[in-house]
Amino acid sequence: MLLTKYTHACVRLEKDGNVLVIDPGTFSESGEALNGAHAVLITHEHNDHIDRPAVVSALRSNPGLEVHAPAGVAAALREEADVAARVHTAEPGSGFDAAGFSVRTFGGQHAVIHAQIPVVANIGYLIDDNVFHPGDSFVVPDGIDVKTLLVPIHAPWSKVGEVVDFVISVRAPRAFPVHDALLNELGRGIVEGHVTRIGARYGTSYQRLAPRESVEV
Template structure:
Protein backbone atom coordinates (compact mmCIF):
# COMPACT_ATOMS: atom_id res chain seq x y z
CA UNK A 1 0.00 0.00 0.00
CA UNK A 2 1.33 3.42 -0.96
CA UNK A 3 1.11 6.18 1.65
CA UNK A 4 1.49 9.81 0.56
CA UNK A 5 1.72 12.62 3.10
CA UNK A 6 0.21 16.02 2.46
CA UNK A 7 0.66 19.14 4.57
CA UNK A 8 -0.51 18.78 8.17
CA UNK A 9 -2.95 15.92 8.86
CA UNK A 10 -3.89 14.68 5.38
CA UNK A 11 -2.81 11.25 4.16
CA UNK A 12 -3.59 9.45 0.88
CA UNK A 13 -3.50 5.64 0.71
CA UNK A 14 -3.45 3.73 -2.58
CA UNK A 15 -3.67 0.02 -3.37
CA UNK A 16 -4.87 -2.03 -6.32
CA UNK A 17 -6.12 1.08 -8.13
CA UNK A 18 -8.20 2.32 -5.17
CA UNK A 19 -7.61 5.53 -3.22
CA UNK A 20 -8.52 6.35 0.38
CA UNK A 21 -7.93 9.85 1.78
CA UNK A 22 -7.84 10.73 5.47
CA UNK A 23 -8.45 14.23 6.86
CA UNK A 24 -8.26 16.52 3.81
CA UNK A 25 -8.24 19.82 5.70
CA UNK A 26 -7.76 23.48 4.90
CA UNK A 27 -4.05 23.34 5.83
CA UNK A 28 -3.51 20.59 3.25
CA UNK A 29 -3.51 20.27 -0.53
CA UNK A 30 -7.04 18.90 -0.32
CA UNK A 31 -8.01 19.11 -3.97
CA UNK A 32 -4.85 17.27 -5.02
CA UNK A 33 -5.29 14.63 -2.33
CA UNK A 34 -8.94 14.05 -3.28
CA UNK A 35 -8.29 13.74 -7.02
CA UNK A 36 -9.48 10.33 -8.17
CA UNK A 37 -10.29 9.20 -4.63
CA UNK A 38 -12.82 6.47 -3.92
CA UNK A 39 -13.30 7.12 -0.19
CA UNK A 40 -12.64 9.75 2.48
CA UNK A 41 -12.31 9.27 6.23
CA UNK A 42 -12.70 12.32 8.46
CA UNK A 43 -11.62 12.11 12.10
CA UNK A 44 -13.42 15.25 13.35
CA UNK A 45 -14.97 18.56 12.42
CA UNK A 46 -12.07 21.02 12.77
CA UNK A 47 -11.24 22.70 9.48
CA UNK A 48 -7.57 21.67 9.57
CA UNK A 49 -8.93 18.12 9.15
CA UNK A 50 -11.98 18.85 7.00
CA UNK A 51 -11.97 21.30 4.12
CA UNK A 52 -15.73 21.17 3.67
CA UNK A 53 -15.94 23.13 0.39
CA UNK A 54 -13.23 20.96 -1.20
CA UNK A 55 -14.86 17.77 0.04
CA UNK A 56 -18.31 18.79 -1.22
CA UNK A 57 -16.84 19.70 -4.60
CA UNK A 58 -15.16 16.30 -4.78
CA UNK A 59 -18.36 14.47 -3.81
CA UNK A 60 -20.32 16.32 -6.47
CA UNK A 61 -17.81 15.80 -9.25
CA UNK A 62 -16.86 12.21 -8.38
CA UNK A 63 -19.97 10.04 -8.14
CA UNK A 64 -18.10 7.00 -6.76
CA UNK A 65 -16.66 8.92 -3.80
CA UNK A 66 -17.94 8.00 -0.34
CA UNK A 67 -17.25 9.74 2.95
CA UNK A 68 -17.23 8.38 6.51
CA UNK A 69 -17.07 10.65 9.56
CA UNK A 70 -18.32 11.04 13.15
CA UNK A 71 -22.08 11.49 13.36
CA UNK A 72 -22.08 15.27 13.78
CA UNK A 73 -19.83 15.80 10.77
CA UNK A 74 -21.84 13.34 8.68
CA UNK A 75 -25.15 14.98 9.61
CA UNK A 76 -23.88 18.42 8.63
CA UNK A 77 -22.72 17.16 5.23
CA UNK A 78 -25.94 15.21 4.70
CA UNK A 79 -27.81 18.53 4.65
CA UNK A 80 -26.53 18.69 1.07
CA UNK A 81 -29.15 16.37 -0.40
CA UNK A 82 -27.28 15.77 -3.65
CA UNK A 83 -24.47 13.93 -1.80
CA UNK A 84 -26.28 12.71 1.34
CA UNK A 85 -26.54 9.08 0.24
CA UNK A 86 -22.74 8.80 0.04
CA UNK A 87 -22.02 10.29 3.47
CA UNK A 88 -21.96 7.83 6.37
CA UNK A 89 -21.77 8.22 10.15
CA UNK A 90 -19.12 6.24 12.05
CA UNK A 91 -19.39 5.08 15.65
CA UNK A 92 -16.42 4.15 17.88
CA UNK A 93 -15.82 0.41 17.87
CA UNK A 94 -17.38 -0.09 14.45
CA UNK A 95 -15.83 -1.85 11.48
CA UNK A 96 -16.61 -1.42 7.80
CA UNK A 97 -15.26 -1.89 4.29
CA UNK A 98 -15.01 0.93 1.78
CA UNK A 99 -13.36 0.96 -1.67
CA UNK A 100 -11.54 -2.28 -0.92
CA UNK A 101 -10.11 -1.05 2.38
CA UNK A 102 -11.04 -2.52 5.75
CA UNK A 103 -11.50 0.15 8.42
CA UNK A 104 -11.83 -0.04 12.19
CA UNK A 105 -12.87 2.92 14.34
CA UNK A 106 -11.41 3.73 17.76
CA UNK A 107 -11.72 6.39 20.42
CA UNK A 108 -14.65 8.76 20.38
CA UNK A 109 -13.53 12.17 21.59
CA UNK A 110 -11.05 14.90 20.75
CA UNK A 111 -8.19 15.52 23.17
CA UNK A 112 -8.86 18.23 25.74
CA UNK A 113 -7.65 21.67 24.61
CA UNK A 114 -8.95 23.68 27.59
CA UNK A 115 -11.67 23.14 30.18
CA UNK A 116 -13.61 26.10 28.72
CA UNK A 117 -13.50 24.64 25.19
CA UNK A 118 -16.13 21.91 24.63
CA UNK A 119 -14.81 18.48 23.73
CA UNK A 120 -16.02 17.26 20.33
CA UNK A 121 -16.22 13.83 18.72
CA UNK A 122 -13.07 12.33 17.19
CA UNK A 123 -12.60 8.95 15.55
CA UNK A 124 -9.25 7.24 15.05
CA UNK A 125 -9.09 4.95 12.01
CA UNK A 126 -7.10 1.75 11.52
CA UNK A 127 -6.88 0.87 7.84
CA UNK A 128 -6.25 -2.71 6.70
CA UNK A 129 -4.91 -3.68 10.14
CA UNK A 130 -1.90 -1.55 9.23
CA UNK A 131 -2.11 2.27 9.19
CA UNK A 132 -3.54 4.07 12.23
CA UNK A 133 -4.55 7.75 12.04
CA UNK A 134 -5.68 8.94 15.50
CA UNK A 135 -6.96 12.36 14.44
CA UNK A 136 -6.68 14.80 17.34
CA UNK A 137 -6.23 12.26 20.10
CA UNK A 138 -3.76 9.85 21.59
CA UNK A 139 -6.19 6.93 21.68
CA UNK A 140 -4.35 3.59 21.60
CA UNK A 141 -6.17 0.84 19.66
CA UNK A 142 -6.91 -1.96 22.11
CA UNK A 143 -5.94 -5.53 21.30
CA UNK A 144 -4.41 -4.52 17.94
CA UNK A 145 -0.86 -4.59 16.64
CA UNK A 146 -0.53 -1.40 14.62
CA UNK A 147 2.11 -1.71 11.89
CA UNK A 148 2.22 1.93 10.75
CA UNK A 149 1.49 4.76 13.16
CA UNK A 150 0.69 8.33 12.13
CA UNK A 151 1.88 10.55 14.98
CA UNK A 152 0.36 13.98 15.74
CA UNK A 153 3.70 15.51 16.64
CA UNK A 154 2.46 19.00 17.57
CA UNK A 155 -0.90 20.47 18.55
CA UNK A 156 -2.52 23.06 20.85
CA UNK A 157 -3.79 20.11 22.89
CA UNK A 158 -0.52 18.21 23.43
CA UNK A 159 2.96 18.36 24.90
CA UNK A 160 6.10 16.51 23.85
CA UNK A 161 5.90 13.97 26.67
CA UNK A 162 2.42 12.94 25.58
CA UNK A 163 3.58 12.51 21.99
CA UNK A 164 6.42 10.24 23.13
CA UNK A 165 4.14 8.26 25.45
CA UNK A 166 1.71 7.71 22.59
CA UNK A 167 4.46 6.33 20.37
CA UNK A 168 5.82 3.96 22.99
CA UNK A 169 2.30 2.85 23.99
CA UNK A 170 1.36 1.84 20.44
CA UNK A 171 4.83 0.35 19.68
CA UNK A 172 4.32 0.22 15.94
CA UNK A 173 7.40 -0.79 13.91
CA UNK A 174 7.00 2.31 11.69
CA UNK A 175 5.88 5.83 12.54
CA UNK A 176 5.44 8.93 10.41
CA UNK A 177 4.39 12.49 11.32
CA UNK A 178 1.04 14.19 10.91
CA UNK A 179 -0.38 17.36 12.47
CA UNK A 180 2.85 19.28 11.96
CA UNK A 181 1.93 22.44 10.03
CA UNK A 182 2.36 24.73 13.04
CA UNK A 183 5.98 23.68 13.66
CA UNK A 184 9.05 25.46 12.36
CA UNK A 185 12.25 23.51 11.76
CA UNK A 186 13.68 24.27 15.20
CA UNK A 187 10.58 23.02 17.00
CA UNK A 188 10.26 20.03 14.72
CA UNK A 189 13.85 19.01 15.45
CA UNK A 190 13.24 19.02 19.18
CA UNK A 191 10.05 16.96 19.03
CA UNK A 192 11.29 14.51 16.42
CA UNK A 193 14.58 14.06 18.25
CA UNK A 194 12.76 12.80 21.34
CA UNK A 195 10.33 10.65 19.36
CA UNK A 196 13.13 9.09 17.31
CA UNK A 197 15.44 8.38 20.23
CA UNK A 198 12.93 7.13 22.79
CA UNK A 199 10.67 5.42 20.28
CA UNK A 200 13.61 3.33 19.07
CA UNK A 201 14.01 1.88 22.57
CA UNK A 202 10.54 0.40 22.21
CA UNK A 203 10.92 -0.89 18.66
CA UNK A 204 9.51 2.08 16.70
CA UNK A 205 11.42 3.53 13.78
CA UNK A 206 10.30 7.11 13.23
CA UNK A 207 10.81 8.67 9.80
CA UNK A 208 10.10 12.23 8.76
CA UNK A 209 7.95 12.72 5.66
CA UNK A 210 7.67 16.07 3.96
CA UNK A 211 4.50 17.04 2.08
CA UNK A 212 4.46 15.08 -1.17
CA UNK A 213 6.69 12.27 0.11
CA UNK A 214 5.41 8.73 -0.43
CA UNK A 215 6.38 5.37 1.09
CA UNK A 216 5.23 1.77 0.84
CA UNK A 217 3.69 0.45 4.04
Protein backbone atom coordinates (compact mmCIF):
# COMPACT_ATOMS: atom_id res chain seq x y z
CA MET A 1 0.00 0.00 0.00
CA LEU A 2 1.03 3.63 -0.42
CA LEU A 3 1.54 5.62 2.78
CA THR A 4 1.54 9.42 2.59
CA LYS A 5 2.53 11.42 5.65
CA TYR A 6 0.97 14.78 6.35
CA THR A 7 2.06 17.32 8.95
CA HIS A 8 2.02 16.02 12.52
CA ALA A 9 -0.08 12.89 13.18
CA CYS A 10 -2.02 12.43 9.92
CA VAL A 11 -1.32 9.67 7.40
CA ARG A 12 -3.18 8.55 4.29
CA LEU A 13 -3.10 4.93 3.09
CA GLU A 14 -4.06 3.92 -0.45
CA LYS A 15 -4.59 0.38 -1.76
CA ASP A 16 -6.51 -1.01 -4.75
CA GLY A 17 -8.22 2.34 -5.29
CA ASN A 18 -9.33 2.60 -1.64
CA VAL A 19 -8.25 5.41 0.68
CA LEU A 20 -7.97 5.27 4.48
CA VAL A 21 -7.00 8.36 6.51
CA ILE A 22 -5.81 8.32 10.11
CA ASP A 23 -5.97 11.36 12.41
CA PRO A 24 -6.65 14.32 10.10
CA GLY A 25 -6.07 16.97 12.77
CA THR A 26 -5.87 20.75 12.89
CA PHE A 27 -2.06 20.69 12.61
CA SER A 28 -2.33 18.72 9.35
CA GLU A 29 -3.47 19.37 5.79
CA SER A 30 -6.71 17.66 6.77
CA GLY A 31 -8.84 18.79 3.84
CA GLU A 32 -6.26 17.55 1.37
CA ALA A 33 -5.79 14.27 3.21
CA LEU A 34 -9.56 13.65 3.32
CA ASN A 35 -10.09 14.32 -0.38
CA GLY A 36 -11.56 11.17 -1.93
CA ALA A 37 -11.23 9.17 1.30
CA HIS A 38 -13.41 6.11 1.86
CA ALA A 39 -12.72 5.67 5.59
CA VAL A 40 -11.26 7.68 8.47
CA LEU A 41 -9.83 6.40 11.74
CA ILE A 42 -9.57 8.77 14.73
CA THR A 43 -7.34 7.76 17.64
CA HIS A 44 -8.68 10.29 20.16
CA GLU A 45 -10.45 13.59 20.70
CA HIS A 46 -7.60 16.13 20.78
CA ASN A 47 -7.70 18.71 18.02
CA ASP A 48 -4.26 17.86 16.67
CA HIS A 49 -5.73 14.44 15.79
CA ILE A 50 -9.18 15.44 14.57
CA ASP A 51 -10.07 18.59 12.67
CA ARG A 52 -13.75 18.28 13.55
CA PRO A 53 -15.10 20.81 11.01
CA ALA A 54 -13.08 19.18 8.23
CA VAL A 55 -14.28 15.68 9.13
CA VAL A 56 -17.91 16.83 9.41
CA SER A 57 -17.64 18.59 6.07
CA ALA A 58 -16.18 15.45 4.48
CA LEU A 59 -19.01 13.32 5.90
CA ARG A 60 -21.62 15.68 4.50
CA SER A 61 -20.04 16.03 1.06
CA ASN A 62 -18.91 12.42 0.61
CA PRO A 63 -21.82 9.96 1.06
CA GLY A 64 -19.46 6.97 0.89
CA LEU A 65 -17.23 8.07 3.76
CA GLU A 66 -17.18 6.02 6.99
CA VAL A 67 -15.57 7.17 10.25
CA HIS A 68 -14.37 5.02 13.17
CA ALA A 69 -13.51 6.72 16.46
CA PRO A 70 -13.60 6.26 20.25
CA ALA A 71 -17.09 6.50 21.77
CA GLY A 72 -17.01 10.17 22.79
CA VAL A 73 -15.67 11.34 19.44
CA ALA A 74 -18.12 9.17 17.54
CA ALA A 75 -21.09 10.49 19.55
CA ALA A 76 -20.09 14.11 18.92
CA LEU A 77 -19.68 13.51 15.19
CA ARG A 78 -23.09 11.86 14.96
CA GLU A 79 -24.71 14.94 16.48
CA GLU A 80 -22.82 17.40 14.28
CA ALA A 81 -22.95 15.64 10.95
CA ASP A 82 -26.35 13.92 11.34
CA VAL A 83 -24.98 10.81 9.63
CA ALA A 84 -25.18 8.32 12.48
CA ALA A 85 -25.10 5.25 10.25
CA ARG A 86 -21.66 6.17 8.89
CA VAL A 87 -19.96 6.97 12.20
CA HIS A 88 -18.84 3.90 14.15
CA THR A 89 -17.53 3.46 17.69
CA ALA A 90 -14.09 1.87 17.85
CA GLU A 91 -13.44 -0.29 20.91
CA PRO A 92 -10.02 -1.57 22.02
CA GLY A 93 -9.30 -5.23 21.39
CA SER A 94 -11.56 -5.53 18.37
CA GLY A 95 -11.31 -5.87 14.60
CA PHE A 96 -13.26 -4.62 11.62
CA ASP A 97 -12.95 -3.83 7.92
CA ALA A 98 -12.77 -0.24 6.68
CA ALA A 99 -12.77 0.56 2.96
CA GLY A 100 -11.10 -2.72 2.07
CA PHE A 101 -8.51 -2.47 4.84
CA SER A 102 -8.37 -4.89 7.79
CA VAL A 103 -8.20 -2.96 11.08
CA ARG A 104 -7.31 -4.20 14.57
CA THR A 105 -7.50 -1.99 17.64
CA PHE A 106 -5.24 -1.75 20.69
CA GLY A 107 -4.87 0.25 23.88
CA GLY A 108 -7.69 2.26 25.32
CA GLN A 109 -6.31 5.38 26.93
CA HIS A 110 -4.16 8.41 26.14
CA ALA A 111 -0.74 8.62 27.75
CA VAL A 112 -0.67 10.67 30.96
CA ILE A 113 0.30 14.31 30.42
CA HIS A 114 -0.10 15.47 34.03
CA ALA A 115 -2.02 14.26 37.06
CA GLN A 116 -4.32 17.30 36.82
CA ILE A 117 -5.10 16.76 33.12
CA PRO A 118 -7.86 14.18 32.54
CA VAL A 119 -6.92 11.06 30.59
CA VAL A 120 -9.07 10.51 27.49
CA ALA A 121 -9.78 7.42 25.42
CA ASN A 122 -7.19 6.56 22.77
CA ILE A 123 -7.26 3.74 20.22
CA GLY A 124 -4.20 2.44 18.38
CA TYR A 125 -4.92 1.04 14.91
CA LEU A 126 -3.10 -1.77 13.09
CA ILE A 127 -3.86 -1.76 9.37
CA ASP A 128 -3.60 -4.97 7.31
CA ASP A 129 -1.27 -6.46 9.97
CA ASN A 130 1.28 -4.00 8.64
CA VAL A 131 1.01 -0.31 9.63
CA PHE A 132 0.53 0.56 13.32
CA HIS A 133 -0.54 4.07 14.40
CA PRO A 134 -0.62 4.24 18.23
CA GLY A 135 -2.21 7.68 18.52
CA ASP A 136 -1.03 9.38 21.70
CA SER A 137 0.26 6.30 23.47
CA PHE A 138 3.08 3.80 23.51
CA VAL A 139 0.81 0.76 23.53
CA VAL A 140 2.56 -2.26 22.00
CA PRO A 141 0.37 -4.64 19.98
CA ASP A 142 0.57 -7.99 21.72
CA GLY A 143 1.32 -11.13 19.74
CA ILE A 144 1.72 -9.16 16.49
CA ASP A 145 4.77 -8.71 14.28
CA VAL A 146 4.24 -5.11 13.18
CA LYS A 147 5.89 -4.41 9.84
CA THR A 148 5.60 -0.62 9.72
CA LEU A 149 5.58 1.49 12.89
CA LEU A 150 4.45 5.11 13.05
CA VAL A 151 6.42 6.62 15.91
CA PRO A 152 5.17 9.62 17.95
CA ILE A 153 8.63 11.13 18.18
CA HIS A 154 7.74 14.14 20.33
CA ALA A 155 4.81 15.05 22.59
CA PRO A 156 3.95 16.85 25.85
CA TRP A 157 3.41 13.39 27.35
CA SER A 158 6.72 11.75 26.41
CA LYS A 159 10.49 11.86 26.75
CA VAL A 160 13.15 10.65 24.34
CA GLY A 161 13.90 7.48 26.32
CA GLU A 162 10.27 6.42 26.12
CA VAL A 163 10.21 6.98 22.36
CA VAL A 164 13.30 4.80 21.94
CA ASP A 165 11.92 2.10 24.25
CA PHE A 166 8.70 2.04 22.23
CA VAL A 167 10.63 1.44 19.02
CA ILE A 168 12.69 -1.28 20.72
CA SER A 169 9.58 -2.95 22.14
CA VAL A 170 7.69 -3.11 18.84
CA ARG A 171 10.78 -4.05 16.77
CA ALA A 172 9.17 -3.32 13.44
CA PRO A 173 11.51 -3.59 10.43
CA ARG A 174 10.53 -0.07 9.31
CA ALA A 175 9.55 3.05 11.24
CA PHE A 176 8.43 6.52 10.21
CA PRO A 177 7.67 9.62 12.31
CA VAL A 178 4.33 11.05 13.36
CA HIS A 179 3.45 13.61 16.04
CA ASP A 180 6.37 15.83 15.09
CA ALA A 181 4.90 19.31 14.51
CA LEU A 182 6.15 20.67 17.85
CA LEU A 183 9.81 19.94 17.05
CA ASN A 184 12.20 22.36 15.40
CA GLU A 185 15.03 20.96 13.27
CA LEU A 186 17.54 20.96 16.14
CA GLY A 187 15.24 19.02 18.42
CA ARG A 188 14.22 16.67 15.65
CA GLY A 189 17.84 15.85 14.94
CA ILE A 190 18.45 14.87 18.55
CA VAL A 191 15.39 12.63 18.84
CA GLU A 192 15.74 11.02 15.43
CA GLY A 193 19.45 10.44 15.98
CA HIS A 194 18.73 8.33 19.06
CA VAL A 195 15.82 6.50 17.44
CA THR A 196 17.86 5.74 14.31
CA ARG A 197 21.00 4.58 16.12
CA ILE A 198 19.45 2.53 18.90
CA GLY A 199 16.52 1.25 16.84
CA ALA A 200 18.97 -0.21 14.30
CA ARG A 201 20.48 -2.40 17.03
CA TYR A 202 17.09 -4.07 17.36
CA GLY A 203 16.37 -4.41 13.66
CA THR A 204 14.37 -1.22 13.03
CA SER A 205 15.23 1.04 10.12
CA TYR A 206 13.94 4.57 10.81
CA GLN A 207 13.28 7.00 7.95
CA ARG A 208 12.14 10.61 8.12
CA LEU A 209 9.20 11.56 5.91
CA ALA A 210 8.43 15.17 5.05
CA PRO A 211 4.80 16.36 4.85
CA ARG A 212 3.15 15.01 1.67
CA GLU A 213 5.99 12.54 1.11
CA SER A 214 4.89 9.01 0.18
CA VAL A 215 6.40 5.56 0.52
CA GLU A 216 5.31 2.03 -0.36
CA VAL A 217 4.87 -0.17 2.71
